[in-house]
Amino acid sequence: MGHQEYSSEFKNQVVQFIIGRCVGGVPPRGTLKEAQLKFTISRQTCTRWWNAVKKQQQRGTSVQLVQPLECGSGFRLFKNNRKDGLIIPHTSANKLLRLRFTVESLEFDRILNKIRFMNMHNTIHIDEKWFYMTKGTQRFYLAPGEQEPHRTCKNKKFISKIMFMCAVCRPLFGVHGEVLFDGKIGIFPFTKQVAAKRSSKNRQAGTMEKKPIESITTNVVRECLINKILPAIIAKWPDGATKVLKIQQDNARPHIKDNDSAFREVAQQSGFSISIVQQPPNSPDTNVNDLGWFRAIQSLQTQTACNNVDDLVNAVEKSFHELQPETLDNVFLSLQGCYMEIMKVHGQNRYKLPHMGKAHLRRTNQLPLNLEVPVELVMEAVAYLRDQGSNHGLESISQALGL
Incomplete structure (x- = not known):
């Protein structure tokens, strides 16, 4: 049987469940067993993820488990001094862009030359x-000889x-x-x-x-x-x-x-x-x-x-x-697409709503969890904001992104 790969969202959901049960930073006896039964994962996988979290807590870094770049037997923990990847803390991402959108919901996950939105679950x-x-005017399709529906209202303007x-x-x-x-x-x-x-x-x-x-x-x-x-x-x-x-x-x-x-x-x-x-x-x-x-x-x-x-x-x-929940999830992907379009036009509203054929991609299991943002687009947005005099918070974000 091949090795099971898990998404970053799923891994972090498991460890957040364990953290929520901790007393004084230590999970009570039976917590890991409860987690593996709740999320249907093996004992070794649950223990490995929790050990990785404890190491992050000891270093004082934010707890985050990230999907590896290639198929393998685990996950990669990104550090701030690594050149091959970076997790941007939510508190820093809040200050990235001051265009038409708030950045509270904009979290990025950078891997090599790609930047992608994170899950927006919070x-x-x-x-x-x-x-x-x-409605004041409503269309009905009637069969031959069928009477038009009778509708009454005190005032069609109110x-x-x-x-x-x-x-x-x-x-x-x-x-x-x-x-x-x-x-x-x-x-x-x-x-x-x-x-x-x-x-x-x-x-x-x-x-x-x-x-x-x-x-x-x-x-x-x-x-x-x-x-x-x-x-x-x-x-x-x-x-x-x-x-x-x-x-x-x-x-x-x-x-x-x-x-x-x-x-x-x-x-x-x-x-x-x-x-x-x-x-x-x-x-x-x-x-x-x-x-x-x-x-x-x-x-x-x-x-x-x-x-x-x-x-x-x-x-x-x-x-x-x-x-269906899938309909709501599709709208969140559209939201990410709108963020990208807003960045392209420097905060203006002269753009068309993006379409990516989400229904077809979902049926064929090709729909991404989060959209990827070109590094060049982020660099252009940061440069534009600097030209406009909006420098607050941009320097630390540029350093974090390696821009």
Whole structure:
């Protein structure tokens, strides 16, 4: 039987699971056995990976296991003084580029003359979107003699709608392609319960009804983050994965800042350290929700006829949960492609969304985990930023990259 090769993401998921069980830096008895059973790996492989991690901890370097360049019996640990490879710490990569995108989600893994994005598993993308009860104009394909569907609405210019807050992160897949974590934190409607003022054929006066919240204020957003999104993250986050997370949001006025005291109190519970980072202004292509995830949800939601608020909420939530994790993972690859296109045009928006035929590549097992970035492109972006006077943090990154 040939030697089994494992991805960097899988190796680091295993060691993070062990680290999460450690007490005083030492895993309790039976932890390695638990890890090998949970991830279906051999005892020798699990021990070898953990020994490598202990050596990294002793040197004081960041814990990171990296896939070897060629097939072999293990993995390569990259050091800062090695010329043949480099892992850029996340804290340094944050300062690489100040173009139209935030670099919190940009992590690079350099091997020889290639630079590639790392997995982006520690960033949760949140965004809001209005979902409508129906469309003003909708196309139907009818059989000969079939009557056109009857639709009514009080005013076609003011169709009922609800705003939803969606939170997603990149899915996790096992070594054989099995879904370990679907990345879908949740989609939450901005609604409220209101007592009916008058009786009707549908309900009596005083009956509690679900109504949309039409004015989305800072307090409403804070309540959604603290009472819905953060508990969902803590409840759904996979065992062994890093608990140092970032929530990326856009610059809408009602959004809270990372220094919000109420948010910080909840975001530091259960061993988690969750912070908020801002999406660059006027840059929808740097958020996976805007980039294609909302479109995928809406394409399913519009197939359901909705007559009231409850119908619309159920249709959106059902569409959200029916989408496959592979669809979400594809959008994250598109996000990496957009980052590259933004670098090519020096932070402008005069580019076309990249297409790479992800569905075909996934069917043929040729889809890369992360896209490769030409070294020349990074060098050009760094040089451009220097010319613009944006030198903060560039020197250390250039040295780390060997540019």
